[in-house]
Amino acid sequence: MNKARILPSRLATRHAALGISLAVTFVGTAVVQAADVPIENNRFGCVMEPFETVNLATSADGVLLEVTVDRGDRITEGQLLARLDSSVEEAEVQLARVSAASNAAVESSRARLAFQKARLKRNEDLAGQNMISLEELEEIETEVELAEHDLRQAQVNKELDRLELDRAINDLERRSILAPFDGVVMEKLLNVGEFSDGNTKVLRVARMDPLRVEAKLPAALYGVLAVGVHAEVYPSEAVGGTYTAQVSDIDTVLDSRDGTFRVRLVLGNQDYALPAGVRCQVRFLP
Incomplete structure (x- = not known):
């Protein structure tokens, strides 16, 4: 034994x-x-972090014309944060918009087709009375077919003008940076007048609601927790207070080096009262 x-x-x-x-x-x-x-009955060390951080860049080359925010500013989803000089692209949009709005070619082709059809009908009556030759009638029928072709081509060109406008607008939008979510500006990385090659980071922003709480627990506790469990979070004394969070993710791969695994919680921060980058302790509720 x-x-x-x-x-x-x-x-x-x-x-x-x-x-x-x-x-x-x-x-x-x-x-x-x-x-x-x-x-x-136990508290475990943790860190309160932004839910996500993103480095923002334009997808086009050019000189930075304006940056509308600075470090620490709050932003809302869709807000214009920065843009490159876009004078050429704006002119192209205006030209494409005029072309797309014009319906003259289509209307002219449609009127020509209507005229040729009316002419054909008159001459069909004349041909029935043997007042014009068959060759003349065939010429008029050909004119009708050509007018129908011209109308179809004008309609295709009209659609191409619309697509060209969409392309011009897209090129213009690529020169602006919009906020991807509600959050705050962590850092301004490029100043007005500097050149961006399309890969240069202009701003770094963070989503602050909710916060992400990262904790490391002993491997002996693996399997004890479950997603959805609530917990109390105690920020360091500089912040203080007690806040309720909820487990959102549990690592399925343990760290063999120190015998731990990671647990992630989400902590509501609607009024942005809690800062990120703060050490804390977490106690899981039964």
């Missing part, structure tokens, strides 16, 4: 420091675990 062995002292010390009562019994090479982990 194999005897049970006690956890190595260093591992036992680490778990004891966390306030975790854990017993592991080894039977041969198999592991039989009997754990009593009062997770709700």
